[in-house]
Amino acid sequence: MSVKRFAVLLLKYGLLILALLVTTALSAVTTMRVVLTSQEVVVPSLVGKRVPDAGPLAARHRLQLRVEGRRHDPRMPAERVVAQEPPAGSTLKSQRSIRVWVSLGPRKITVPSVVGESARGGRLSLEQAEVPVGRVVEANDPSEEGTILMQHPAPGETETLGQEGASLLVSRGPGGRDYLMPDLIGRRAGQALDALRLAGLKVGEVRYRVYPGVPAGVVLRQEPAAGHRVSPRTALSLEISKEGP
Template sequence: MPSPAPASSVRRLAKKALRIVLLVTLFMAMAGIGAYVSLTLIIKGEDTVIVPDLVGKDILYGLEILSDLGLNTRVKGTAYHDQVPKNHVIDQDPDAGAAIKRGRDVKVRVSRGAETILMPNLEGLSLQQTRILLTENGLCQGVLSGMTSPRFDPGQIMAQYPPPGGIVSRNTCADLLISQGPSSPAFSMVDLSGLSLESAIRQLEQLQLAVGTIRIVLRTGTPLDTIVDQIPPAGHRVAPGNSVDMAVNRSNEERLTGGTENADQVELFRFSLENGFLKKRVQVRMNLPQISLSLFDDFLAPGQEIWLLIPKSGNPTILVYVDGQLVETRIM
């Protein structure tokens, strides 16, 4: 019968077995941790990206870069900035270098350019080109004036104020002097008798003559609402820019007298700009004996309407111009 193994041998075997179990356990734990870390890095690498630096970059470039990274661009506002050019990014949120998930928003603030700019040179441009250039630079059109010039074609800008090259603030309005072309020689005044007031004014504009005083008279036996008198008379020598006074035949005797019964009365004048796509300049002038007043001069959007209170006293004539063209005349 074999003798039992010594106790020391049993203990050595037990320690050896325990050591093997611990090594296996440690190996499995390390393998699990490694797999977890690897999987986490893979998942994280697929779902997150590093935000690029967009400050100072063109907004279209930034939009393209963020789109390629699977991020959304959100413009949180615009502001004037002396250092960042127009349409370039002033700042961003999150900052460059931040790690965010795909599909998240990156908010940017876009520059509108410097608040002060150099006034562009408008000389030689057409009025349409000038308006486009002013709008692109955040400027506006001011007072329009015209005069003859042998050097500039009709409609070209001859001079401006503020002058080109000066530093101006945004929203500054530029007053413009527009060429009317070479001066025309004197010619014989045409006969306006029998024409309607609107037709007579259109003919004067074609001849580059100004509308002077418009009077209301009563001539029996003569068609109503037609021109019955003019100064200068037909055949008189006139030159472009001269004023022509006219008398219109009207039958309403109460309105002709201009007496005290309507001296304090007013009438509502309404004008609506026709539908379209662009704003147009609308001018409303009131002609009275010996005086011509500007009642309205501004740009209106298509379909926009203006209301003006016109005094009845003196039988004023209202002239409406759209982009420099006479579109309506009315005797109040």
């Protein structure tokens, strides 16, 4: 065999072997990629992490990071992951993405001053400022009934407004004691009315009706019922017997 023919054959078989090696290598790479992408990995916890730290942590678990959005959160500082999907501890195929939401920090709310306003007007002012009204407590005060005496939180910008909202202290007017409503049923109407008036209680309505077997002028019904706590601001009503036709 001539040297030239030998060189041609060597080149021909060399190229064939090289092609087989390249094909084998590509096949191995493709197979490895398929195997890696089909493997399931455990999702790490990213909540509370800063985004620059969360990305590398996800990469170490052969996962990617995708920021879905940003939102205010009263407990999580700004620029930290506040939520993730899927949750930590679940499994996910490698090279898939963990979706995260990043905190903007607590929402700053400007609380208006409502001290001195009526309870209705103050509530409206707070609601317009997107401040929910929580607990409302009444107390005796020389101020006009229904006037807001105190508020919490104080007027101004705040980040600490909780789910309970703003608390208000409202005047229920000057002085006045609370009483337990006495049992007036069966008593003479005159005695019952005198006792209520002496206690400073207001009788708002008196109704009369015929009740068989009961003489005229006897209390048949009362509102509120006996034992209920009443004050001078409570409107009372009585039903009293009258003579039949």
